[in-house]
Amino acid sequence: MITGSIVALITPMxxxxxxxxxxxxxxxxxxxxxGTDGIVAVGTTGESATLTTEExxxxxxxxxxxxAGRRPIIAGTGANNTSEAIELTHEAKRVGAxxxxxxxxxxxxxxxxGIIKHHEAIAAAVDIPQWLYNVPGRTGIDMLxxxxxxxxxxxxxxxxxxxxxxxxxxxxxxxxxxDRLAVYSGDDATAFDLILLGGKGxxxxxxxxxxxxxxQLCMLALDGKADEARALxxxxxxxxxxxxxxxxxxxVKWALQRMSRCxxxxxxxxxxxxxxxxxxxxSALSDLGLL
Numbered sequence: 030m031i032t033g034s035i036v037a038l039i040t041p042m043x044x045x046x047x048x049x050x051x052x053x054x055x056x057x058x059x060x061x062x063x064g065t066d067g068i069v070a071v072g073t074t075g076e077s078a079t080l081t082t083e084e085x086x087x088x089x090x091x092x093x094x095x096x097a098g099r100r101p102i103i104a105g106t107g108a109n110n111t112s113e114a115i116e117l118t119h120e121a122k123r124v125g126a127x128x129x130x131x132x133x134x135x136x137x138x139x140x141x142x143g144i145i146k147h148h149e150a151i152a153a154a155v156d157i158p159q160w161l162y163n164v165p166g167r168t169g170i171d172m173l174x175x176x177x178x179x180x181x182x183x184x185x186x187x188x189x190x191x192x193x194x195x196x197x198x199x200x201x202x203x204x205x206x207x208d209r210l211a212v213y214s215g216d217d218a219t220a221f222d223l224i225l226l227g228g229k230g231x232x233x234x235x236x237x238x239x240x241x242x243x244x245q246l247c248m249l250a251l252d253g254k255a256d257e258a259r260a261l262x263x264x265x266x267x268x269x270x271x272x273x274x275x276x277x278x279x280x281v282k283w284a285l286q287r288m289s290r291c292x293x294x295x296x297x298x299x300x301x302x303x304x305x306x307x308x309x310x311x312s313a314l315s316d317l318g319l320l
Contacts, residue, residue: 030211030229031066031067031101031103031128031211031229031230032066032229032230032247032251033065033066033067033230033231033244033247033248033251034064034065034066034067034230034231034233034236034240034243034244034246034247035065035066035067035068035069035103035213035230035231035232035233035236036060036065036067036068036069036232036233036236036237036240036243037069037072037073037074037075037232037233037234037236037237038056038057038060038068038069038070038072038074038075038092038237039056039074039075039076039237039278039281039282039285039291040053040071040075040076040080040088041053041056041282041285041290041291041292041294042291042292042294042295042296043292043294044292044293044294045294046294046295046296046297047294048080048084048087048088049291049292049294050091052290052291052292053088053091053092053095054091054095055290056285056290056291057092057095057096058095059240059290060100060236060240061096061099061100063240063241063244064240064241064244064245065100065236065240065243065244066100066230066244066247067100067101067102067103067230068092068096068100068101068102068103069103069104069105069130069232070088070089070092070093070102070103070104070105070126071085071088071089071104071105071106072105072130072132072162072232073105073132073164073167073277073278074234074237074277074278074281075088075105075278076278076295076296076299077105077107079296079297079299080296082116082117082120085117085120086117086120086121086124089102089104089120089121089124089126090124090125093124093125093126094125101127101128102125102126102127103126103127103128103129103130103160104117104118104121104126104128104129104130105129105130105132106118106120106121106129106130106131107130107131107132107133107134107162108132108134109134109135109136109137110134111134111147111150111151114131114147114151115150115151115154115155117129118131118151118154118155118157118159119154119155121157122155122156122157126157127158128157128158128159128160128187128188129155129157129158129159129160130160130162130190130232131148131151131159131160131161131162132162132164132167132168133161133162133163133164133165133168133170133171133172134147134168134170135167135168135169135170136168136169138169138170139170141172141173141175141176144170144172144176145176145179145180148161148180148183148186149180149183152183152184152185152186155185156185157185158185158187158188159185159186159187160186160187160188160189160190160211160213161177161180161186161188161189161190161210162189162190162192162215163177163189163190163191163192163193163215164190164192164193164215165193166192166193171193174198174201174202174205174206175205177189177202177205177206177210178205178206181205181206181209181210182209186210187210187211188210188211188212188213188229189202189206189210189211189212189213190213190214190215190232191212191213191214191215191223192214192215192216192232193216194216194218194219196219196222196223196226199212199214199219199222199223199226199228200226203223203226203227203228207227211228211229211230212227212228212229213228213229213230213231213232214228214230214231214232215231215232217231217233217234217235217243217265217269217272218262218266218269218270220233220246220247220250220262221246221247221249221250221258221259221261221262222250224247224250224251224258225250225253225255225258229251230247230251231243231246231247234272234273234277234278234281235265235268235269235272237281237284237285238268238272238281238284238285238288238314238319239265239268239317239319242261242264242265242317243265245261246258246261246262246265249261264317265317267312267313267316268313268314268316268317270313271284271309271310271312271313271314272284272310274302274306274309274310275302275303275306276299278295278299279295279299279300279301279302280302280306280310282294282295282302283301283302283307283310284310284314284319287310287311287314287320288314288319288320
């Protein structure tokens, strides 16, 4: 079981939108050096929606190769087309990913029984640990805790990322499935609270720019040091907020470019950070000594 801070890694790009493979290598090394406990390649923050299948698999393979077993790699392989999700999950296993993160099918709004059938089909097709990912604010569909509880009976399904930020819901989810699945936060601002409730870690946007601090936060929470975790989270709150002043990953990619860790490339229809919002992100970085 992976515990701690798991970065939802960006996919660095050149100004023309092409994948910047050298910067990707450097980012993986940066996270290993700074204490990140696991890496998600090509999730939402990695711009999975606009990478080609070849690029998608290529980024996963490159992250696996660069990490070279020093950190577990979780590949984002979700899709709203079940056959596409199966294909991506097959490819992730082939190139050496340790697990796959599968977002709830977006846009077409399946009923709960459709979500169950979708994940059952992927699990039947590919024997690799699979993590459910519920983020209704992006997908337009909410995977209910009772649906997760039913899917917890599938052997290949080993974890769930709950990104609603609703702690009452997190408590209910952990009570339902915490003895069968690892429950991870997908909301940086409330992650330490979810861990204190029994969660195993956080799949983080903020960790892209502050990996050491996010690792420390998760470790404090995992050790039950609630007051210390709360104090550190308060210090990080302006950064958490800054990472969502526009749609993710617009702010975090701008922040990393400002930190000289990648170029300014991003794929349409996403665009660079609004100049009026840049001072807020820069201030949050400066306050934490990240510039």
